[in-house]
Amino acid sequence: MTRRGSGHRVLAAATVLYLLWSLLPVLVAVLFSFNDSRSRTSWSGFSMRWYYGDLERSVWFDDSLQTALIHTLRLGVIATLITVPLGVALALGLDRWRGRLPAGANITVLLAFVLPETLLAVALLFMVTTLVTPLQLGLSGQVAGLVTFQLSYPVILVRARLLTIGEQYEEAAIDLGASPVAAVRRVLLPMLGPAILASTVLVFADVIDNFVIVRYLSGDAATEPTSVKIYNSARAAPTPALNALASLMLAASLLAVLAGYALYRFLTRGERADSRGLGAFTGEV
Amino acid sequence: MPDTSSGQRVRLLWPLLAAPGMVWMALLFVTPLYVVLAIVFGQIDPVFRSPLPAWLPWEWDFTQFNFVIDHVFGADGYFGPALVRTAVYVVVASSMCVLIAYPVAYYTARCAGRYKALILTLLIAPFWISYMMRMLAWVNLLQDDGLATRAISALTLFPSGFGQLNGQASTVVLGLVYGYVPYMILPLFAGLDRIPAATLEAARDLGASRLEAFRRVTLPLSRPAIVAGVLLTCLPMLGDYFTNDLLSGSPRTTTAGNLINNSATTAGQTGQAGAFVLIVLLVALVPMLLFVRTTRDPSAVRS
Numbered sequence: 001m002t003r004r005g006s007g008h009r010v011l012a013a014a015t016v017l018y019l020l021w022s023l024l025p026v027l028v029a030v031l032f033s034f035n036d037s038r039s040r041t042s043w044s045g046f047s048m049r050w051y052y053g054d055l056e057r058s059v060w061f062d063d064s065l066q067t068a069l070i071h072t073l074r075l076g077v078i079a080t081l082i083t084v085p086l087g088v089a090l091a092l093g094l095d096r097w098r099g100r101l102p103a104g105a106n107i108t109v110l111l112a113f114v115l116p117e118t119l120l121a122v123a124l125l126f127m128v129t130t131l132v133t134p135l136q137l138g139l140s141g142q143v144a145g146l147v148t149f150q151l152s153y154p155v156i157l158v159r160a161r162l163l164t165i166g167e168q169y170e171e172a173a174i175d176l177g178a179s180p181v182a183a184v185r186r187v188l189l190p191m192l193g194p195a196i197l198a199s200t201v202l203v204f205a206d207v208i209d210n211f212v213i214v215r216y217l218s219g220d221a222a223t224e225p226t227s228v229k230i231y232n233s234a235r236a237a238p239t240p241a242l243n244a245l246a247s248l249m250l251a252a253s254l255l256a257v258l259a260g261y262a263l264y265r266f267l268t269r270g271e272r273a274d275s276r277g278l279g280a281f282t283g284e285v
Numbered sequence: 286m287p288d289t290s291s292g293q294r295v296r297l298l299w300p301l302l303a304a305p306g307m308v309w310m311a312l313l314f315v316t317p318l319y320v321v322l323a324i325v326f327g328q329i330d331p332v333f334r335s336p337l338p339a340w341l342p343w344e345w346d347f348t349q350f351n352f353v354i355d356h357v358f359g360a361d362g363y364f365g366p367a368l369v370r371t372a373v374y375v376v377v378a379s380s381m382c383v384l385i386a387y388p389v390a391y392y393t394a395r396c397a398g399r400y401k402a403l404i405l406t407l408l409i410a411p412f413w414i415s416y417m418m419r420m421l422a423w424v425n426l427l428q429d430d431g432l433a434t435r436a437i438s439a440l441t442l443f444p445s446g447f448g449q450l451n452g453q454a455s456t457v458v459l460g461l462v463y464g465y466v467p468y469m470i471l472p473l474f475a476g477l478d479r480i481p482a483a484t485l486e487a488a489r490d491l492g493a494s495r496l497e498a499f500r501r502v503t504l505p506l507s508r509p510a511i512v513a514g515v516l517l518t519c520l521p522m523l524g525d526y527f528t529n530d531l532l533s534g535s536p537r538t539t540t541a542g543n544l545i546n547n548s549a550t551t552a553g554q555t556g557q558a559g560a561f562v563l564i565v566l567l568v569a570l571v572p573m574l575l576f577v578r579t580t581r582d583p584s585a586v587r588s
Contacts, residue, residue, distance in 0.1 A: 007495070011392040018389045019407050022467070025422035026414055028432065032425065040425045041432060086306050093303025102299075105307045110577045112314050114516065116569055118524030118542055119562050122549050123317035126324055126559065130338055131316075148313040151306065180298045209415035211527060216549070230417040234424050234531050235450075243425075246418040253413040278406055 030250065033243035040240050050244040059244050064221065065229065069248060072225035075139070076208040079146040083203050086147065087154025088196055092184065094155065095162045113152035120149060121216040128217065138219030145213040150206060154199035161195035194267045198281050201260030205253040318566075325350050325559035334553035349556030350563075357564075364544060368564070371540040374454070375522045378461040382469040382518050383511065385462065390473035391503075408474065411467040420531045423460060424450065427532070452535025460532040461522055468521075469514035476510020477503070509579060516576045523569050541565050 032040045036047035047053060052060035059065045090109070094102045112120070124145045128135050135141045169191065173183040189196075211227035218224045224232070226249050233242055264281050323338035326345035330337050339345050357364045393404045411419065426433035427449040434449060449456050480503060488498040526542030545561045548554035 008396055011388050011396060014388045015392045015397075015404065018385060019404070022411055022463070023407065025426055025463075026419060029418065029422040029425055039430075041428060041430050086309060089302040090306025093299045093301070093306070097299035097303055101307075102303060105303065105310065107577055108310050108314060109306075110580060111573055112310065114520050114573050114576045116520050116524030116565060118526065118545055119566055119569075120314070120317070122545060122558060122562050123321045124313070125549065126336075126555065127313075127317040127320040130320060130324065130336060144313055148309070151309065155306075184298065184302075205413050209413075209417075211415070211417055212524075227415055227417040230415075230421050231527060231531065234417070234421050235534060242421065246415065246421055250414055250418060253415070257413050277402060278409060 026250070029243050030247045033240050033247045035240050038239055040238075040243060050239060050241040051248075054241070057239050057241050059241055059248065062241060065226075065241060065245050067222055068224055068226045068229045069245065071139075071223055072208050072227075072249065073252070075142055075146065075210075075214065075225060076204050078139075079143050079150065079207045080200060080204045082143065083147045083150045083207075084154050084196065084200050087151050087199065087203075088158050088192065090151070091155040091158035091162065092188065095159050096167070109152045109155050112148065113156070117149065117212040121145065121213045124148070124213065125216040136219065137217055138223040141217040141219075142214045142223065145217050146207050146210060149210075149213055150203045153203050153206070154196070157195045157199045157202075158192055161192055165191050194264050194281075197260060197264055197267065201256055205256050208249060208252060321559045321562050325556055325563055327556065329553055329556060336555040350560050353557055353560035353564075364561075367539045367544055368541055370454075370538070371523065371542070374458055374461060374540060375519055378458050378465070378522060379469075379515050379519050381458070381462045382466045383515065385466055386469040386473050386514065387511075390470050390477055394474050394477035405474070408467065408470050416464060417527070417531075419464060420460065420528060423463065424531055427456065450532060450534070452533045452537040454538055456532050457529050457538045460528045461525065464525075464528055465518040465522060468517045472514040472517060473507065473510050476507045476513070480506045513576065513579060516572050520569055520572060520576075523565055 029040075032043070033050055034046050034048065035043060036045040036049065050058050052058050055061050059069065090105075094106050094109075124141070125137075127133070128137060128141045135144050165188070169187050170180075170183040173187045174180060178186070208225075209227060210225075211231065214225050215228045215231065218228060226245050230242060230246055261278060261281055320338065323340050324336045326347060326349070327339040328337045328346055328348070329335070353364065356362055357368060389408070393401060393408065397404050423433075425431055428434065429448070484502055484506070485498055488502045489495075493501065524542050524545070526540065526546040529538055529540055529543055530546075541561060541564070545558050545565070548558040548561065551558075
């Protein structure tokens with residue numbers, strides 16, 4: 001089994017090449033956000049001018065870029081705060097409640113997970129513009145759309161965790177005299193901690209990167225988040241400030257995921273090593 | 286007796302917990318899809334060019350839908366080529382995704398040894414980089430003075446690399462592959478990683494060569510993961526218009542996503558946009574249901 005032939009080396013080379021191809025372009029884009037000139041392709045030395053040095057066009061001083069950044073983070077926080085509790089409760093309910101109705105709801109959640117996003121976004125746009133609802137184009141519409149699109153994430157992650165927990169713990173708690181609500185709150189929820197944490201981080205990171213839904217449901221320039229800014233100006237000779245904006249979002253995503261993962265490792269300490277890796281954290285394994 | 290009463294209460298608790306999420310999905314997932322139907326089969330206000338939805342199925346008017354169908358299949362079928370192009374792009378891009386993803390996932394799951402965690406982290410990284418950022422990176426590289434363009438020109442000694450962003454089908458397909466291949470690699474990795482090493486050892490002990498063991502054990506066992514990966518890359522590609530807009534922006538590469546996007550916010554064309562949404566939805570429905578069938582069991586989540 002340990003004989004390593006040329007096949008092994010070819011596979012290793014393919015993997016390294018893939019990783020370079022997949023990550024280098026982004027690293028180059030981040031690098032040029034620190035460029036000292038207007039160019040996003042020729043390097044003329046390190047500078048922070050596109051972050052805060054330039055008094056007009058840097059992310060810090062360009063009102064439109066700053067608005068986009070703040071709006072993105074606002075969407076991320078609000079949508080996550082709604083999605084996660086809603087999704088965790090839905091997961092618990094769907095997992096334990098037997099019958100046709102919950103089975104249908106489960107299929108709906110999975111369909112929402114794989115429906116091409118453009119279709120859902122157009123459908124939501126049509127609904128918001130033709131039906132009289134409390135939802136408006138802008139923040140409320142965007143949050144509603146994001147929650148709908150992201151809801152399957154906590155449902156899938158929490159149900160995967162529930163599968164490994166089983167039903168015996170809450171049954172034992174109820175047998176010992178706990179009320180059903182107390183059994184869920186004091187027994188199940190703590191055991192679901194890692195899955196809830198993982199979905200919080202993943203939903204937040206996904207929401208701040210979202211483009212399709214937030215673009216259709218944005219009302220005006222003030223509710224256009226960073227992804228839409230990038231889309232609008234990528235082909236219109238932008239300055240490296242656009243790269244700087246994108247790099248800041250990248251940093252926000254990575255920080256959220258790293259912090260979440262560190263906390264996840266802490267919460268799952270003492271479990272089997274293969275059930276607490278990054279793969280398990282993101283629900284892949 | 287606490288036993289029976291709390292048994293009933295616990296049975297009531299689960300529907301109560303599920304209710305808010307189910308109501309949410311009914312209002313914001315099922316309803317919008319019905320609104321699309323009402324708009325497609327409704328009419329357009331002749332003065333304001335705004336949609337006049339037909340809410341009841343017996344009031345449906347097929348004018349707008351037939352208009353789109355005529356221009357897809359009819360003699361004046363200028364939508365047809367875009368749909369064919371979509372199918373070609375999606376098939377080519379997904380096949381390339383499998384060809385790129387399989388060796389990488391195989392190496393990471395089987396041979397990476399102590400580098401496994403590191404490689405897995407790097408494979409997951411693209412998920413946390415905004416799609417727009419990843420496309421912006423390629424716009425930078427493929428501009429006429431971009432690093433990739435200059436590298437191609439330098440290698441081939443003549444300026445062959447120019448105009449990469451002016452409506453090249455190859456650029457769009459490569460953009461789609463770049464954008465969606467991570468969604469293929471992770472399910473493939475998960476599928477390959479789940480195959481027990483003992484199964485392979487048994488095949489080898491029973492006299493199978495390495496290649497035979499791969500062909501007759503690994504490949505069949507990883508088939509569900511390949512299917513899941515293909516679905517997870519194909520489905521978003523079907524509605525993708527932004528990759529196309531950023532890397533080409535030319536009518537020569539228009540796909541179904543562009544047809545939807547170009548008409549969705551144009552006054553008087555909402556019915557048309559809705560009809561395209563319906564067509565893509567009908568095409569996507571079979572793979573979507575296939576995905577649901579393979580993942581309904583939560584033990585195989587997100588694979």
